[in-house]
Amino acid sequence: MGYAVVRGGLVLDIRSGTAAPADILIEDDTIRAVGPPGLAAPAEAHEIAAARRLIHPGLVNAHTHSHGNLAKGMGDRWTLELLLTAAPWLGGNRGAEDIRLSAQIGAVEMVLKGCTACYDLFFEWPMPSRDGMALVADAYAEVGLRAVIAPMVADRSFFEAIPGLADAVPTALQERVAALRLAPGETTLAAIRAALRDWPPDREQVRPAVAPTIPHHCSDDFILGCAALARDFDLGLHSHVAESKVQAMTGIRVYGKTQTAHLDRLGVLGPRFTVAHGVWLDADDMARLGDRGASVAHNPGSNMRLGSGLADARGMLDARVNLAIGTDGASCADNQNMYEAMRLASFVSKVQGPERRRWLSTREAALAATEGGARALGLDGRIGRIAPGFKADLVFLDLDHPNWLPLNDPVNQLVHCEDGTAVDSVMIGGRMVVANRRVLTVDLARLRERAEAARERLAALNADNRLLYDALEPIVDSHCPGLARLPYHVHRYGARLE
Numbered sequence: 001m002g003y004a005v006v007r008g009g010l011v012l013d014i015r016s017g018t019a020a021p022a023d024i025l026i027e028d029d030t031i032r033a034v035g036p037p038g039l040a041a042p043a044e045a046h047e048i049a050a051a052r053r054l055i056h057p058g059l060v061n062a063h064t065h066s067h068g069n070l071a072k073g074m075g076d077r078w079t080l081e082l083l084l085t086a087a088p089w090l091g092g093n094r095g096a097e098d099i100r101l102s103a104q105i106g107a108v109e110m111v112l113k114g115c116t117a118c119y120d121l122f123f124e125w126p127m128p129s130r131d132g133m134a135l136v137a138d139a140y141a142e143v144g145l146r147a148v149i150a151p152m153v154a155d156r157s158f159f160e161a162i163p164g165l166a167d168a169v170p171t172a173l174q175e176r177v178a179a180l181r182l183a184p185g186e187t188t189l190a191a192i193r194a195a196l197r198d199w200p201p202d203r204e205q206v207r208p209a210v211a212p213t214i215p216h217h218c219s220d221d222f223i224l225g226c227a228a229l230a231r232d233f234d235l236g237l238h239s240h241v242a243e244s245k246v247q248a249m250t251g252i253r254v255y256g257k258t259q260t261a262h263l264d265r266l267g268v269l270g271p272r273f274t275v276a277h278g279v280w281l282d283a284d285d286m287a288r289l290g291d292r293g294a295s296v297a298h299n300p301g302s303n304m305r306l307g308s309g310l311a312d313a314r315g316m317l318d319a320r321v322n323l324a325i326g327t328d329g330a331s332c333a334d335n336q337n338m339y340e341a342m343r344l345a346s347f348v349s350k351v352q353g354p355e356r357r358r359w360l361s362t363r364e365a366a367l368a369a370t371e372g373g374a375r376a377l378g379l380d381g382r383i384g385r386i387a388p389g390f391k392a393d394l395v396f397l398d399l400d401h402p403n404w405l406p407l408n409d410p411v412n413q414l415v416h417c418e419d420g421t422a423v424d425s426v427m428i429g430g431r432m433v434v435a436n437r438r439v440l441t442v443d444l445a446r447l448r449e450r451a452e453a454a455r456e457r458l459a460a461l462n463a464d465n466r467l468l469y470d471a472l473e474p475i476v477d478s479h480c481p482g483l484a485r486l487p488y489h490v491h492r493y494g495a496r497l498e
């Protein structure tokens with residue numbers, strides 16, 4: 001690729017809150033120098049004009065699900081538990097082309113909205129495969145989005161994982177529910193191991209990870225098996241922890257302690273561990289995560305959409321947890337807009353009480369959406385900043401867009417004003433993937449045709465699964481909230497079990 005030099009833009013430094021005129025010298029996929037206008041560059045350097053552009057480090061989406069993109073907007077008043085019940089309807093009968101297409105749609109949405117890297121917990125029925133992982137990796141590589149892809153796995157179905165739920169299912173439906181059983185744990189772990197064995201050595205563009213989906217959906221042996229894979233192949237671990245109150249209370253029932261305390265006892269928490277959501281973490285849980293150097297992917301949009309609650313981001317930062325921000329999947333968020341997620345992270349912190357010290361600043365929200373996400377993805381020091389040695393993952397915002405008229409404060413406006421509509425161009429690893437508001441790597445018209453064809457075919461194939469959901473909805477809806485009525489003393493900030 002050689003050299004490129006970006007000239008004439010304002011370069012955002014989130015830590016100092018400034019956007020100074022500066023040029024950026026890029027060699028291949030890496031930033032070599034950032035300096036005052038007129039920065040020296042090799043004669044052969046390709047020049048990129050950036051006048052009237054604010055250049056910010058690409059946003060990092062620390063939690064999404066690529067399989068959700070074909071299911072966007074399919075439901076409304078869903079709790080997490082109803083969403084899990086709807087999974088066979090939303091994601092059933094997917095073929096190879098669907099796996100790839102769903103990831104591509106999300107990747108295109110993300111790059112058009114200023115995101116340059118994501119942590120994707122994708123699901124493949126009945127277990128992950130080498131081919132499935134390769135399809136998702138390929139989809140990201142084609143669009144040009146950097147990604148960590150973690151097969152989302154378990155050895156218990158939702159109905160097996162929630163105490164008393166399987167018994168609450170009427171006899172007529174029990175056979176259908178039994179068919180939702182997942183592959184045995186050892187089979188799933190062996191499938192992931194086989195896929196990892198011949199993973200391409202280049203892990204800068206797309207790297208694997210492992211996602212034991214929800215702790216009590218996994219036996220302890222299975223969680224330890226995932227942790228062993230992570231250790232053997234140097235991967236991240238990612239799990240939905242303390243997301244809904246039902247989930248938090250189920251953890252107490254199953255383990256006699258919080259999910260986080262249980263994971264800590266198993267010895268799986270560490271700098272490569274990411275908790276998704278963490279709405280119902282108590283102060284001890286946060287201290288444990290902070291002490292182990294773990295991350296939380298905070299998904300404020302999804303947490304509100306599913307009625308899961310408001311996470312205590314300040315408590316996490318006080319406990320030295322690495323805070324990252326995610327959109328969550330398109331079947332529960334529903335868009336893949338990291339500007340919105342960042343803005344909601346700021347707002348959600350402010351709506352929890354009048355004590356201003358506990359509110360996130362725009363600087364903290366922006367850092368969580370860049371450097372915090374980088375650390376969660378295992379790419380700290382590689383992405384999330386515009387500085388020498390970092391990957392050239394850059395977003396060019398149009399300062400002539402009304403979002404920026406006038407430019408009063410770059411960080412406040414990035415978090416509170418920008419919504420993705422001012423994104424003009426996006427560079428990932430030195431490659432332009434968006435220019436003049438258009439994605440360059442994928443034919444959008446063709447993507448639309450494929451998406452509509454897939455929607456029609458999958459709707460027909462999953463008609464039965466939809467009927468099954470309709471039949472199960474009232475059962476799950478009456479059983480699960482009962483679990484959440486157990487005492488869980490909620491303080492002004494955070495929660496404590498009694």
Ligand SMILES: [Zn+2]
Pocket residue numbers: 063064065121240276328329
């Ligand atoms: Zn999730």
